[in-house]
Amino acid sequence: AQSVTQLDSQVPVFEEAPVELRCNYSSSVSVYLFWYVQYPNQGLQLLLKYLSGSTLVESINGFEAEFNKSQTSFHLRKPSVHISDTAEYFCAVSDGSSNTGKLIFGQGTTLQVKP
Amino acid sequence: DGGITQSPKYLFRKEGQNVTLSCEQNLNHDAMYWYRQDPGQGLRLIYYSQIVNDFQKGDIAEGYSVSREKKESFPLTVTSAQKNPTAFYLCASSIEGSTYNEQFFGPGTRLTVL
Numbered sequence: 001a002q003s004v005t006q007l008d009s010q011v012p013v014f015e016e017a018p019v020e021l022r023c024n025y026s027s028s029v030s031v032y033l034f035w036y037v038q039y040p041n042q043g044l045q046l047l048l049k050y051l052s053g054s055t056l057v058e059s060i061n062g063f064e065a066e067f068n069k070s071q072t073s074f075h076l077r078k079p080s081v082h083i084s085d086t087a088e089y090f091c092a093v094s095d096g097s098s099n100t101g102k103l104i105f106g107q108g109t110t111l112q113v114k115p
Numbered sequence: 116d117g118g119i120t121q122s123p124k125y126l127f128r129k130e131g132q133n134v135t136l137s138c139e140q141n142l143n144h145d146a147m148y149w150y151r152q153d154p155g156q157g158l159r160l161i162y163y164s165q166i167v168n169d170f171q172k173g174d175i176a177e178g179y180s181v182s183r184e185k186k187e188s189f190p191l192t193v194t195s196a197q198k199n200p201t202a203f204y205l206c207a208s209s210i211e212g213s214t215y216n217e218q219f220f221g222p223g224t225r226l227t228v229l
């Protein structure tokens with residue numbers, strides 16, 4: 001069965017510093033990959049997704065993630081974080097060979113941006 | 116505005132009681148999902164529905180039940196058989212139940228058992 005591992009439960013970082021949130025998934029023939037963000041006591045919002053094509057995908061607020069098939073990873077990066085980026089981030093994977101729309105989520109990484 | 120609404124935002128339940136969480140969407144999406152979120156465990160799928168009058172169990176369906184009588188509504192009942200129901204419950208929907216479609220999430224309901 002597909003699984004997702006987010007290697008860090010918490011990532012503290014100072015404002016304007018770069019950050020990387022790590023995500024690894026178990027191998028599959030084809031996968032679709034997503035990063036969602038959750039602000040306190042709210043639902044999840046899609047940050048970015050990889051379906052096919054270029055392995056580097058970007059969001060409108062400066063985040064990017066790179067699909068690495070050989071390492072089965074989809075790490076999220078931002079070159080300079082803001083206080084407003086403080087939130088919980090979830091990596092999710094769907095199995096491209098199924099047709100259920102099911103997403104498998106990682107455990108989440110809390111990004112704490114300090115002034 | 117199109118979106119997903121969940122009610123109530125906070126819900127308190129006594130042990131042995133059944134409670135129903137509401138989820139409504141006006142996005143005209145075919146597929147709907149219920150997740151449970153616990154600290155440090157991410158989201159786990161309870162039930163999902165790809166079309167009206169049809170639904171399937173997810174990974175942790177025991178102690179829960181759902182119905183999908185209307186396209187826009189997918190209520191979740193937490194029964195007394197659910198041994199540890201205190202959690203944050205999230206409802207989501209997507210255009211269709213395909214693996215590449217983005218899921219849109221509601222604001223969540225926090226359930227506490229007293």
